[in-house]
Amino acid sequence: MTFARRVVVLVAVAAGLQWACGPFRSRTPQPKGQATVVILPEADGTVGRATVSNPNGSVELSTARASTRVVPGVAPEAVTIMSEEEVMRRFGAAIAAQPPAPAHFTLYFEFDSDELTAESQRLVSQVQDSVKLYPAPQVAVVGHTDTTGSATANIGLGLRRAEVVRMRLIEAGVDRSAIGVTSHGEATLLVPTADNVNEPRNRRVDITVR
C-alpha cells in the first residue's frame, strides 16, 4: 500500500517535471554535421540560385528564403520556404555582422591618353564620399585600355590611367594607404572587340570601394 503510494507520487513528480520542462523537450539534440541552407534575396530584391548536393542527392534553391536541411549520408530534404521571422531569429546575428556592400565606379579616358573625360572628373568626389561609409576602407583602382596598340604597351597605359585616378583620389582626400593600383591593359574588356579597335567604353579605370 505504502509502496503503491510512493509509486503514484513518483509518477506524479516525474509528470510534473516533464511538464515544467516542456519547452526543452522539443530541443532534441540536432544530428551532428547537419546543415541548414537558406537562400536570401539580394539587395535589389532578385534571388540567385544555389544547389545543395551530396553523393545521395541534390536540391536547388531559387526562390526567396527557399531552404533545405541535410545530414551526412542522406540526400538533402525537400525544399521548404523559411518565414522571414524564422530567418531573423536563426540568422539575425550573422546578418547584422555583414559588412557594407562594395561600391563600383567607372571613370573614362580620352583616346590614347591618361586624361579623364570631363564627366568622369566630376565622379571623383562621389568616390571620395563613398569611401567614408566603409570600415577600414580599401579602394581598388584597376586601369584598362581598348585594343588599339600592343598588349604590352596597354599594360603601361592602363597603369598610367590608374595612377592618374590614384592622384585625383588623394587630392580629393582619400587616405593614400587605402588605395591599391593595378592594370589589366586590354585583358578584360568591358565591350568585347577585335584587336586594334578604338572603343571609348574600354578606355576606363574601374574603382571598387570595399
Place this chain on the structure above:
Amino acid sequence: MKARQHWLVAIGLVLLAAPAFAQQSSPAGRIKVVSGSAFIVRSGGTIPAEVGQTVFESDSLRTGDDGRLGITLDDDTRLSLGPSSEVRLNSFRYAPAQGSVGLAMSFLRGIAVYVSGQIAKLAPDSVRLETPSAIVGVRGTSLALHVVPE
C-alpha cells in the same frame, strides 16, 4: 660533438623557418566588423580579430558565444559569422586578368551569411562552399547557413 651541434643548429633553423613558409599564403580580404570575442586561427595559433586586419588564404574565422565577425574578400565576396561559429577559408584566387579565380570555404559550425562576389560572377563553378553534409554551388547568391558541428 661538433658535428652534433651543427645538426642541432640545422634542425633549429628548419623549425624556425617552417612557420615562415606556412605564412606565405596570399592575402584574401579584410576584417570589417567585429563584436564580442572573435578570432583568426592561423598556422595553429589564435589571434584576436580586429577591424582592418588582413585575412589570408587558409585562415579560419572563429567566434565565441558572444562574438560576431564580418569580412570582405578582395573579389567583393562577403562573409559574416554569428556567435559560436567557425568557417575556414580553404583557398582564394582572384587574378581575373590572368583568368585565374577560385574560392573554397568550409562552414564548420554555427551560423554564417555568404554574399557572392566577382568570382561567382566570372566563374560560378569555381566557388565551392562545403558543409559536413553537403556541398553548396552558387549562381550570384546570398545564403544563410547553419551547421551543427560534427
